[in-house]
Amino acid sequence: MKNIAPFACTFTPHIPELLQQLNCSIGISTYQAGKLVLISPKDNEHLVQLPRTFHKPMGIAKHPSDANKIALACRDEVIVFKNNAELAQFYPKAPNKYDGLFLPTVTYKTNFLDIHDLEFGKDGIYGVNTLFSCIMKLSEDFNFEPYWKPSFISAL
Structure with a gap:
C-alpha cells in the first residue's frame, strides 16, 4: 500500500525559487483539519510541507521587528x-534537517473567541474577535480587552 501524505500541494514552477530568494516560508492555517502547514523551499525546484496539529488554528501573525517570533490563534488560546x-539542529526525529524550531514561549488563555486574524501591535497582540464582533487586544488580566467595534454593534 502506498503511503500518501496527509496534504498535497501543487504549485507553479517558480514558487520554490521565489521562496528561496526571499528566504521565507508560507504558513497556512486550516481549522477544519486542525493544522498549521508550513511550506518552505527545499531547493529552487522543490517544496517541503510541514503540517502541525493544533485545536482549530486560525489567525497567524509574524512579529514586525522580530522574524523569529510568531503567534497563532487556536480554539481557546493564542500561542506565541x-x-x-x-536547537533545531538537534531535533530528535531529523537532526540537522531544519534551520529553525519554533517553541511555545507564551500562551494566552482566551476561551472560545473565534479569533480569525492576529497582528502584533506596539503594545500587544490584537485580533479579530468574531464572537464579540470587535477588534480586541490580548490581556494579561482578562481574556481580552475590546479595542474597537463597528458602530452598528450596540453591545459586546
Missing part, C-alpha cells in the same frame, strides 16, 4: 512561538 535555530 520563538524560533530557536540552535
Whole structure:
C-alpha cells in the first residue's frame, strides 16, 4: 500500500525559487483539519510541507521587528512561538534537517473567541474577535480587552 501524505500541494514552477530568494516560508492555517502547514523551499525546484496539529488554528501573525517570533490563534488560546535555530539542529526525529524550531514561549488563555486574524501591535497582540464582533487586544488580566467595534454593534 502506498503511503500518501496527509496534504498535497501543487504549485507553479517558480514558487520554490521565489521562496528561496526571499528566504521565507508560507504558513497556512486550516481549522477544519486542525493544522498549521508550513511550506518552505527545499531547493529552487522543490517544496517541503510541514503540517502541525493544533485545536482549530486560525489567525497567524509574524512579529514586525522580530522574524523569529510568531503567534497563532487556536480554539481557546493564542500561542506565541520563538524560533530557536540552535536547537533545531538537534531535533530528535531529523537532526540537522531544519534551520529553525519554533517553541511555545507564551500562551494566552482566551476561551472560545473565534479569533480569525492576529497582528502584533506596539503594545500587544490584537485580533479579530468574531464572537464579540470587535477588534480586541490580548490581556494579561482578562481574556481580552475590546479595542474597537463597528458602530452598528450596540453591545459586546
